[in-house]
Amino acid sequence: MSKLNGDLEVLVEPSVEEAVKALRRGFSQGRLLLVIGPCTVDYEGRARSTLSLGERVIICKPDGSFMVHRPTGYEPVNWNPPGALASVYVEDGSLKLVSIRKRPPEKLVVNLSRVYLVASLKLEDSGVFALHASEEEMRRAVLIKPELIEEGFKPMEAERAIDGLEGYADLVGEDVEGNLVVVEFKRVTAGREAVLQLKQYVDALSSRTSRRVRGILAAPSVTKEGLRLLEQLGFKFVRLDPQVCYQLIKSASVKPSTGLLDYL
Amino acid sequence: MSKLNGDLEVLVEPSVEEAVKALRRGFSQGRLLLVIGPCTVDYEGRARSTLSLGERVIICKPDGSFMVHRPTGYEPVNWNPPGALASVYVEDGSLKLVSIRKRPPEKLVVNLSRVYLVASLKLEDSGVFALHASEEEMRRAVLIKPELIEEGFKPMEAERAIDGLEGYADLVGEDVEGNLVVVEFKRVTAGREAVLQLKQYVDALSSRTSRRVRGILAAPSVTKEGLRLLEQLGFKFVRLDPQVCYQLIKSASVKPSTGLLDYL
DNA sequence: CGTGCCAGGTGCCCT
DNA sequence: AGGGCACTTGGCACG
Incomplete structure (x- = not known):
């Protein structure tokens, strides 16, 4: 069975408006979303953090997981675990990605002035993970x-x-x-x-x-x-x-x- | 200053040969690499694990960080931290992504029969991260x-x-x-x-x-x-x-x- | 390098 | 939901 094009949508250097449209469509269809571009990040919840301008990869999974990855490091610099709710909108010409977790209350805001890439994917994974030597x-x-x-x-x-x-x-x-x-x-x-x-x-x-x-x-x-x-x-x-x-x-x-x- | 096209290379549904070429070029240029497609994963090191076929997102960072993300969950299902060495080759018509960590000795092998997407990015991030309420x-x-x-x-x-x-x-x-x-x-x-x-x-x-x-x-x-x-x-x-x-x-x-x- | 310990830890399982 | 605890924990600071 071949993967159809409808399951993979890629926008290179989209406008902020194009990006927000693709992302909203992706959220409603339960897709995994990748957004790449220069951004700032603010976090407030159990702790607080700020991250000044730099180029990063943002991953939004259909289960609400939300991660901001810098070009280095194993861990995301900011994140929300599964169960959070992501949304996207335009403000002052910038793309805002917001992830909100109910309890504990945590809010993550990613502010992108430009977008290099948006990828929207419907991924299927029913694979079995087996860990040994535990x-x-x-x-x-x-x-x-x-x-x-x-x-x-x-x-x-x-x-x-x-x-x-x-x-x-x-x-x-x-x-x-x-x-x-x-x-x-x-x-x-x-x-x-x-x-x-x-x-x-x-x-x-x-x-x-x-x-x-x-x-x-x-x-x-x-x-x-x-x-x-x-x-x-x-x-x-x-x-x-x-x-x-x-x-x-x-x-x-x-x-x-x-x-x-x-x-x- | 505008980002040039040379800093962002995207291949949609590339052949395994095209993918390996782009990835090798990316590794040598210190790029962050995204690979998306159906794969199996084997890990052997401090512990062992197997993961049967499913569609995932693989991230290789220029510092050696290597992550395999399923469509759900905050954490990567398999990974290697910074300092690991990634390589790529073709075997039996499949794309093999291998990440090796010296100490402790850990080996991660991702086997992709098909590739939906390869993205190769030169990201700059000198942003400052500040955490409060620690x-x-x-x-x-x-x-x-x-x-x-x-x-x-x-x-x-x-x-x-x-x-x-x-x-x-x-x-x-x-x-x-x-x-x-x-x-x-x-x-x-x-x-x-x-x-x-x-x-x-x-x-x-x-x-x-x-x-x-x-x-x-x-x-x-x-x-x-x-x-x-x-x-x-x-x-x-x-x-x-x-x-x-x-x-x-x-x-x-x-x-x-x-x-x-x-x-x- | 080993040893100790924090982390926005996360995830799993239990009551 | 709260509590206890493992985790390929990762990461840092220090002897």
Whole structure:
């Protein structure tokens, strides 16, 4: 099936009036809009910002997402997330692009004196995005092969509240001696903050049981200060690589008939 | 000064060969490139991801930033930050856009069977971006008007390390009774995590002095659990709005001759 | 370069 | 809606 011309409208160096017409048509048809040209930007909401004159790329998506991109940087310099409402009008011969978010109240105004390019596109994207080697997969890998944590470790509860309050533990289980074990996963180098988080869960669980509660931090690496705090609290560090966990899950799911047993 | 046509090259429905030529020329000239069309995306690096066929917008900036945008969502579905290196080639009749980051090693491959649009732009942007109502401005406002924290509060050290280790306190000072006070600022609603951070600084400072050390959390609001933990630790919550702090700083800097004295 | 921490963080999931 | 937390977080400042 070939893409028709009606799905792609491009205006090069349009007048402000031509641009506003194309953009309004685009908004009403749920199109993704690209506007390129010299502009100033004002933002007021949770914070405030001003951006003086320069050439930028503005993207308005049909879901309300609104982004102003400078020629450098990964992040948009100004934006509104999905759910915002965009509009366009002419004032003093300039094109004004306005994006308004209801809550929290945020207003973005882009002022273009000239327009280099307007592109209006009806894009279809029902593609499936799959992400691997996440923290969640580390947890799943340990459920499949508990000795990744330590010999004799038995997972009990996966995630969920320790008792409805005070945060959530990534994983709770028992060690070979019957002690309770709280495991905190990090997919990147763990620092002091991760250890403090673990301590919170251990303390919360300790206050609800007479059994000994151990803390284990599972991550690809720890910072020096993180390790220091860990040892000071009597907790343990277990090296665990998210990529290795992903490979394990992959192998396990590829041969579902025997996969699970291989690791039990 | 008028923008010349040479600074804006647009190809509508180009062949894969035409597209690759325009893109290579664009890369070598430090241009911002927009590519639109149906594609699949594969990512491998700190994590991994796949994205099946759909129509997307790809942005390559001259600083190496690389983004793949779906028709919905504020964030790019795949990306590389500035410093990455992009290249383009043809394989099996498809256009391949590759972005490689050295460290951490990350590789992004976009595979386009067709190209709806290529735009190549030389954008100039020397505009100044100014952000207000940040956490830093909250701190500066308190330095100008310490009673925002409490009557008799005297700021001492301008944040930085408590003693070279264990994180940084936002602000340290003395209260009217001569006790040490650690202030933690949050520009949004503060939760348990903010309180734990404050506790760290208070404990670290306590261990280095015989004086009493108080903890104060300054934020526009606190979560219920945050407040609970705060009271449990004997710390204090002070309501402080970043927007109000910004107004204060603005007034103070507008009349520099008398501004400071007005608040002392 | 590692370590720590803010961000107009955003997004996801939970009560 | 509020709360807790991961994120390919990115970005900056500092030892």
